[in-house]
Amino acid sequence: MSTAKVLTVGSAVGSIRELFAKVKSIDEKHGKFDFVLCLGDFFGPPKDAEDTYEEDHEILQLLDGRLEAPVECYIMQGEHSLPAPIIEKFAKTGGTLSKNVFLLHKSGVLTTPHGIRIGCLAGIYDSNVYAAAESAHGFTSPYFTAQTVEKLLANTMTSSKPKEQNYTSLASIKSSSASSQLIDIFISNAWPAGITEFSSAPLPAPELAAIGVEPVSEVVRKTKPRYHFAAGGGRPPRFWEREPYTWDGPEDTGRVSRFVSLGAFGGEQPSGKKPRWFYAFSIAPLSATSEPQPKPTNATQNPFLHRAPKRHLDFEAQQPGKRSRTDGPQGKPPSGYKCKICESEEHFITDCPEREKPNEGYICRICNEPGHFVRDCPVKHAVGDTGGRKPREGYVCRACGSELHYIQDCPVANQAGKGHARRGPPKEIAPDECWFCLSNPNLSKHLIVSIGTECYVTLPKGQIIPTHQGAKHPNVPRVPGGGHVLIVPITHYPTYLSIPPDLAEPIIKETEKYKSALRAMYAKHGAAAVCFEVGRLSAKGGHAHVQVVPVPNKLKNAVEDVFREEARASNITFEDDPDEALRVAEGGRCGYFRVDLPDGRKLVHLMRERGPFSIQFGRQVLASVLGMADRFDWKACTQPEQEDMEDVQAFKAAFAPFDPSLEL
Structure with a gap:
């Protein structure tokens, strides 16, 4: 450097x-x-x-x-x-x-x-x-x-x-x-x-x-x-x-x-x-061993660590009952006030007839109607099924099953919560809290086996395939390190189909490269790949990823039948035209569950029905295919870090000839 x-x-x-x-x-x-x-x-x-x-x-x-x-x-x-x-x-x-x-x-x-x-x-x-x-x-x-x-x-x-x-x-x-x-x-x-x-x-x-x-x-x-x-x-x-x-x-x-x-x-x-x-x-780049930079003679206090004293306008000091920011657009401005838009002294900026209007195509997030910003929404403070914020297609209230309101507006949830403090709407997951963002200090980086330009590949905690205890099960694929991996976009998106179209191509292209590489690696060890994605648009917002699991060649033809059988038992319907179903879900219009079968065909379920969808559905089906009922719950399959590291080293060595990130 x-x-x-x-x-x-x-x-x-x-x-x-x-x-x-x-x-x-x-x-x-x-x-x-x-x-x-x-x-x-x-x-x-x-x-x-x-x-x-x-x-x-x-x-x-x-x-x-x-x-x-x-x-x-x-x-x-x-x-x-x-x-x-x-x-x-x-x-x-x-x-x-x-x-x-x-x-x-x-x-x-x-x-x-x-x-x-x-x-x-x-x-x-x-x-x-x-x-x-x-x-x-x-x-x-x-x-x-x-x-x-x-x-x-x-x-x-x-x-x-x-x-x-x-x-x-x-x-x-x-x-x-x-x-x-x-x-x-x-x-x-x-x-x-x-x-x-x-x-x-x-x-x-x-x-x-x-x-x-x-x-x-x-x-x-x-x-x-x-x-x-x-x-x-x-x-x-x-x-x-x-x-x-x-x-x-x-x-x-x-x-x-x-x-x-x-x-x-x-x-x-x-x-x-x-x-x-x-x-x-x-x-020049700095490092932990770099000498401290000399403080410039004209350096000032840091404006991001300190705040300069705020100067109040004269009319504010003279008006103890001045209009607060939360007041509605009413009354006449105090002496000396000028609207920043039209410089009129007769109205506040919130009442200005020349106030900015949204660009064509802008949709209010509260009422899903064009023509006004969120701040001006006429139903901004309404709640419940007769007004207020309308959920996106596919959303189901967890309290009552309604598709017409969010859970924070639900009368059932509110009734059940009387006498207790309301916690407010769910908090968005920040990158440093996300299980899959590299910025999270708690991310298990020791499980990462490959990092590409757009995605990384990692062994999951508690993978389906037993590699130490239970490794002698007759249906265990012989892929070094187990072979159950996650392909994760480096940038945080809730699902693959919610990635903006003009940014999606390189991410999807690299994901498919990794899928092809994993299929080739599994084939060398007598196994086929099953890929699945739970594209759930949760209130907090997850992080897109695809799980890839090897199954022995002797069981690959059973995968579709077991998925369909378990889906019927769980009231889950796979769409007749999977490609058209994925087009319906593009742009985050609804959640979806996608399976790539060993023969290259797809199964797709759109999460538009009432009722929940278990994020563990794909894992549970594959545990059934492998005859490993004890591997349903990933938490029960976690192992000591030393054993995880042994799996990582074994997988990386076997994957190296196929790893697209190592291509020159």
Whole structure:
């Protein structure tokens, strides 16, 4: 690992050829730069769906290799949805758009050959979209959501490195678990909330003091980037460099952070002198043995660890009975108040007739109707079957079996809970609580047997196949280490079919590669593979994974019959057309259970009926196929860590010739 020389540039806004020419000139005069970070809106606004790009358009020239970048460039999504040809290329390659041009994921983290960790939070912030969205938005949406931030923080616990020093695509990046969430460089569109506090650096425009958003601050607090670059510093963007600030934790070794907001290279420019749009610097990776960084003489207090005293407006101090945030839109504003939208002194901003309306296609999460934000929903405070938040298709209240309300609105549950404190709705599972996120410190990393670009493979706790006690059972497959494994996407998604379509292809492609590799490995040891996924959209939100279990060849023809027999006994119906059923479940429209049989056919059950679906159904069926009733419960099958490690080593050695992550 060595020092990297980096050039960071502001939004190109579609002036790609001109930007490349400028970068080439700067590189010749002040380089050589190891790579360029292209902030913000690289492509400009996309065309309408019915419009096409002419053959000589710069986007198509870039994708075809007719327009080449002079230096390796990492680009991000800016304030617009990405053009369709870009999304299509990303889906096929995992990020490579052309030689030297790589598109970072919306919540991307990677490690360069120099050992520099770069994090990216792409897209723009809207409080209503952020709070209401049920999943991370893909590149077809300009927004990032709460799930996008969660995935970024989860991804900071992975380390993406190129397989070769002279790598040519992000698809070749190899992922492995990292020991820390700390990153070296963070790039975003939005500013973090509070970044201007304790700073005496003059702002180029006063409105910039209030443009920061809290989700970006959360990322900064947890990742402590040494450099943070932003592109969205006003309209049009302005240049502003804050004084450095330090972190004082025992593990921070005098860690120093710097924040820089760049002006745009292309697009609309403010009047007067063009804001500075590029920033060059050198950076070397830090390690536990690195010397503490010297504290800069102009360093300020850390705005993310401390809060500057808030200044109250004069009219607030004079109005002890002023309107609180929870009051409804009523009454007249106090003297001196101006609506921030239309500058009227006659109404509050919540009553403004020019108040922003949702974009076309936006659906209120509460009532599932268009035309208004969640904050303005007319049934926002209604509950029960006659109003309030309507469940998504397939949801069943666990208290009464109704599909018309969530459990927190259930009259049966509320009646049963009278006299006891209400606990509120279920809390979402955070990445550091998820059983399968690499960021969870309690994840059993010693069970992981392979890590690819998009997925990892792990032995489960308490696998079905006995490998020590009970290993002499006549139906035990002879796969080293047992062979029962989980294929898990590194990024947190509830189910495979809930992954945004423009991001799904590389994940699904690698999952299928792992399935094929496991089938080949099992075949060598006289066994066939059965794969199953419980795609349950629970209230807390799980983490997608596929379980793969070997069965001896002598039993493989019995698998379908046992699945169907157990399904009938459990009132579970498999769909006549499994492929059509999976299309119905796409986009998280309903939960599903999928089985890939040894002969390649599928069984699919859609979770639309009343009543629960046991997440252990697949395991219990396969335990029946193997004649191992004592292996129904995984908790009863756990074993000492030493025996787990012996299984891991045996499996890895046997899987190595087939492992797609080891392909050159």
